[in-house]
Amino acid sequence: MKYSHFFLFVITIIGCGDAKLTDTSSVSTKNFSSIKYIESLHKNHFLVQVDHVLDSVDAIRKETSLCNSKKGLTTKVSTKLIQAKWKMAMSDFHLIAPFLSSGVLSFDTVTENAVLDKLYRGGFGTSLCEVQSKLSGGSVLTDGDKRLLGFNVLEILIFKDLVSENNCLLGSDNYNRIENWLLNKSLESKTREVCALTDAVAEKLEETLIKTTLNSFLDDLQSRNILSSAFVLQKLYDSISVFSKNTLLVKKINQPLGIDSKLCPFENSTCPFSVEHVYSDYGLQALKENFLGLQILLEGLSASDEDGGNGGLYQYLSVNNQGAVALDLKILFDKIFKMFILIEDQEMVYFDMVENINGAEQKLKCTESTFENPIVPLCALSKVTEELSKVIDIDLKAALAVSLTNIVDGDGD
Amino acid sequence: MNIEAFYSINAESRLFWPYIVSSFFLAVLFVKIIKPSKKIKILHLFSKKYWLNSSLLIDFKILVFNKFLKIFVILPFEGILIFKFTKLSFTFLKVEPLFTDTSYSLLLMSFIYLFVDDAFKFLQHYMMHKIPFLWNFHRVHHSASTLNPFTLYRLHPVELFLASMRRILVTLILSLSVMFVFGEFLTFPKIMGVHGFYFLFNLIGGNLRHSHLPVSFSFLEHIFISPAQHQIHHSKDPEDFNKNFGVCFSFWDKICGSFKRSEIDRNLKFGLSYSDRKDLNSNFEFLLLSPFFSFLKNLRFIILKNFISKCILKDSFTRKGAIK
Numbered sequence: 107m108k109y110s111h112f113f114l115f116v117i118t119i120i121g122c123g124d125a126k127l128t129d130t131s132s133v134s135t136k137n138f139s140s141i142k143y144i145e146s147l148h149k150n151h152f153l154v155q156v157d158h159v160l161d162s163v164d165a166i167r168k169e170t171s172l173c174n175s176k177k178g179l180t181t182k183v184s185t186k187l188i189q190a191k192w193k194m195a196m197s198d199f200h201l202i203a204p205f206l207s208s209g210v211l212s213f214d215t216v217t218e219n220a221v222l223d224k225l226y227r228g229g230f231g232t233s234l235c236e237v238q239s240k241l242s243g244g245s246v247l248t249d250g251d252k253r254l255l256g257f258n259v260l261e262i263l264i265f266k267d268l269v270s271e272n273n274c275l276l277g278s279d280n281y282n283r284i285e286n287w288l289l290n291k292s293l294e295s296k297t298r299e300v301c302a303l304t305d306a307v308a309e310k311l312e313e314t315l316i317k318t319t320l321n322s323f324l325d326d327l328q329s330r331n332i333l334s335s336a337f338v339l340q341k342l343y344d345s346i347s348v349f350s351k352n353t354l355l356v357k358k359i360n361q362p363l364g365i366d367s368k369l370c371p372f373e374n375s376t377c378p379f380s381v382e383h384v385y386s387d388y389g390l391q392a393l394k395e396n397f398l399g400l401q402i403l404l405e406g407l408s409a410s411d412e413d414g415g416n417g418g419l420y421q422y423l424s425v426n427n428q429g430a431v432a433l434d435l436k437i438l439f440d441k442i443f444k445m446f447i448l449i450e451d452q453e454m455v456y457f458d459m460v461e462n463i464n465g466a467e468q469k470l471k472c473t474e475s476t477f478e479n480p481i482v483p484l485c486a487l488s489k490v491t492e493e494l495s496k497v498i499d500i501d502l503k504a505a506l507a508v509s510l511t512n513i514v515d516g517d518g519d
Numbered sequence: 520m521n522i523e524a525f526y527s528i529n530a531e532s533r534l535f536w537p538y539i540v541s542s543f544f545l546a547v548l549f550v551k552i553i554k555p556s557k558k559i560k561i562l563h564l565f566s567k568k569y570w571l572n573s574s575l576l577i578d579f580k581i582l583v584f585n586k587f588l589k590i591f592v593i594l595p596f597e598g599i600l601i602f603k604f605t606k607l608s609f610t611f612l613k614v615e616p617l618f619t620d621t622s623y624s625l626l627l628m629s630f631i632y633l634f635v636d637d638a639f640k641f642l643q644h645y646m647m648h649k650i651p652f653l654w655n656f657h658r659v660h661h662s663a664s665t666l667n668p669f670t671l672y673r674l675h676p677v678e679l680f681l682a683s684m685r686r687i688l689v690t691l692i693l694s695l696s697v698m699f700v701f702g703e704f705l706t707f708p709k710i711m712g713v714h715g716f717y718f719l720f721n722l723i724g725g726n727l728r729h730s731h732l733p734v735s736f737s738f739l740e741h742i743f744i745s746p747a748q749h750q751i752h753h754s755k756d757p758e759d760f761n762k763n764f765g766v767c768f769s770f771w772d773k774i775c776g777s778f779k780r781s782e783i784d785r786n787l788k789f790g791l792s793y794s795d796r797k798d799l800n801s802n803f804e805f806l807l808l809s810p811f812f813s814f815l816k817n818l819r820f821i822i823l824k825n826f827i828s829k830c831i832l833k834d835s836f837t838r839k840g841a842i843k
Contacts (some may be wrong), residue, residue: 503698504606
């Protein structure tokens with residue numbers, strides 16, 4: 107055998123198959139496994155955050171167990187504790203909310219809407235506007251309406267002294283109606299009602315989250331992954347897409363700013379979804395936490411191989427020659443967090459920032475605001491989020507469609 | 520370049536080691552159990568004559584050349600083009616999916632993909648044979664005088680490029696249709712990242728198609744193309760010319776009248792007919808350039824023919840007319 111013959115034989119056997127060039131922007135050139143990606147997120151992020159939420163809920167329920175005795179919420183200390191714990195629980199919940207938008211981690215069994223349905227009627231789809239109109243029209247409230255109302259009342263009561271005095275919810279007709287409906291009672295029964303309500307909501311949250319984490323998630327994932335690893339990425343994409351557009355952009359940013367808000371325009375400030383949708387500093391913090399949660403979902407976790415981590419969607423895109431889209435997303439997240447810094451530096455409460463936007467002159471400034479020229483940082487944040495939503499809606503979808511179809515080989519026969 | 524770059528450990532390549540091993544065992548089973556002919560012996564697979572010949576050397580050279588071309592030119596180009604078209608479609612075509620219940624779509628998509636992909640492969644192969652210009656390039660593949668697993672990759676770069684065009688077309692047609700009909704990404708059951716059917720296809724002897732073992736599928740040949748049928752396609756016997764173009768399914772051939780069942784006792788010889796071989800030789804560079812030479816030769820001939828018919832003959836007609 108000629109040496110050249112032998113050399114060619116060896117390199118063709120071991121090398122240069124149907125290779126794909128990885129982008130230079132790729133963090134790692136390891137193989138990407140969608141199952142490892144989701145498992146790692148589940149184990150190292152989702153379960154950890156759920157544990158935190160459950161710890162807080164446990165602490166709340168220890169306090170609210172007093173409801174069973176006739177004492178009710180008697181001491182200020184317990185109220186403060188409940189407030190602090192509830193705030194903490196919700197803060198952890200915001201970080202996992204993007205994972206639940208399309209049941210990516212629980213595969214349809216428990217979605218964010220299912221979680222929230224326990225707390226709000228029909229999830230975010232139904233706003234207090236409807237309940238408010240029912241109340242003002244003298245209609246009979248359904249159990250769902252009452253639950254929605256109850257949760258909001260609970261949040262209002264818990265956050266009453268945590269949020270800004272300018273909180274539109276507290277000063278609204280809606281709030282007065284809620285107070286009249288639920289709280290036009292003696293102090294004792296009022297505190298007992300609130301205590302019982304808190305306990306019920308905490309119980310629902312606990313039950314739902316435990317169900318979410320104890321479902322046969324991994325078995326489900328394994329069995330579906332055998333059929334198609336693309337299924338996991340499909341679910342992931344759906345979750346990211348729904349969350350970026352509906353929750354972040356429409357419900358939490360544009361609606362408060364009065365941009366394209368069909369359900370509850372800013373002028374009708376009596377209709378926020380809940381306390382975290384009210385333009386309080388708490389609401390702003392919740393928004394930031396949601397963005398962080400979304401970023402974690404996209405980036406994955408840089409866990410070691412032993413922990414089952416192999417990078418996230420950005421790595422998947424890079425490995426599949428779609429690193430440019432990953433880079434676009436990274437840049438947009440950088441911009442978003444820079445905008446948050448600007449907003450936080452404004453030394454103005456969120457409510458005032460939003461209210462300030464509503465004059466004609468301010469609206470013009472709002473329209474002119476961009477990331478490069480953030481005259482009104484909130485409006486610039488809205489623009490960047492819109493851009494993010496568009497990249498997710500078109501570029502990411504196209505990149506995933508291309509890489510998932512992945513017809514390789516079959517050059518000839 | 521990632522780990523999938525290596526042929527022998529990349530399930531997308533037909534040279535993936537489990538495919539080679541399974542093909543070998545199938546070959547042994549075929550020879551020992553079915554015993555199709557006394558002439559066929561498993562030791563032939565290890566003979567010097569089979570592995571050390573100029574045809575195999577050309578296979579290797581083309582394979583290496585094409586892989587560089589594919590890695591640095593074709594695949595990046597293919598990825599960019601599909602992405603741009605897909606993005607454009609998502610930007611301008613905003614339609615609600617026709618079906619919201621997609622629980623059955625995985626299996627359906629899988630079959631649709633299989634049929635459409637195979638139909639396009641057949642169509643391309645058919646055209647490569649029937650259109651003289653394209654045959655110039657495809658005959659490089661048919662110039663192999665011994666068939667081995669590497670022959671699959673013995674393709675002229677132009678054919679590689681045309682295959683890429685076909686993949687782009689199929690990917691766009693399928694993935695966009697699925698997205699607009701089901702609102703989902705095109706996906707199918709995969710084994711080790713490969714379409715389940717193709718994985719099985721390769722595992723159950725895909726490599727035997729390019730071998731000298733005439734493995735037949737018996738009556739199933741009316742549905743699936745067997746290795747023996749593909750070997751008929753490579754035969755240099757004029758009776759076998761333009762038969763069995765199919766890759767997976769044989770019914771495309773039945774439709775187009777190019778179907779031929781295998782005959783085990785035939786002793787096939789592979790390669791080109793004399794007329795096709797005469798302007799090809801086993802020099803690698805010449806093999807790559809010869810289709811262009813042939814094209815230029817034909818072009819020159821056509822131009823000359825046109826020139827003669829339009830100028831010289833017309834003139835003579837005119838002169839004749841004038842004489843009249």
